[in-house]
Amino acid sequence: MIYCGSILGLHSVGIEIHKDLCDLQNEISISSNVKYEIINSDSNSIEYMRLGLGNTMIFISALPELGEMLAYGIMNQFIKNKEKLSKVGITLMGSHTHRKYSRDKSKWGWGKFIDDFELKIVECLSLPSSRTLDEKRNTKFVHDP
Secondary structure (H helix, E strand, O other): OHHHHHHOOOOOEEEEOOHHHHHHHHHHHHHHOOOOEEEEOOOOOOOHHHHOOOOEEEEEOOOHHHHHHHHHHHHHHHHHOOOOOOOEEEEEEEOOOOOOOOOOOOHHHOHHHHHHOOOOOOEEEEEOOOOOOOOOOOEEEEEEO
16 A cells, blocks of 8 residues: 555555564665655554544555554544544455454444444445455445544
8 A cells, every 4th residue: 555655656664563574565665665664653643643644544465353453542542632633534344254253244344433433434345356365345435524
């Protein structure tokens, strides 16, 4: 996502907890000459205020069963600082296919999260994906303003 954002001329910042993935993304940025910033940190503990965010779109690049904890942590930080972070949207990566023990089978796996924060779905796109081996259909990307 950060690569695509940079190609579109957006200031793109990625937060990645795994150092090896940060190193790989930095190598891609250098070799492709597509500039973006990678921060090696836990996205639930980073101080978003220090990033100087404005008119920001957050992309949760994890399916619901893996990204739920991450999404709740990030949203709680934005709520805590909502007077300074009021122009922030979120994009969630959803799934048509639910695993046997998936807790939430509504709104592509994000129904409870969307309801808990009273989010409004602005748009839902289906894009080709190979994120998971059992995903036979496209991946849903759900946008909230």
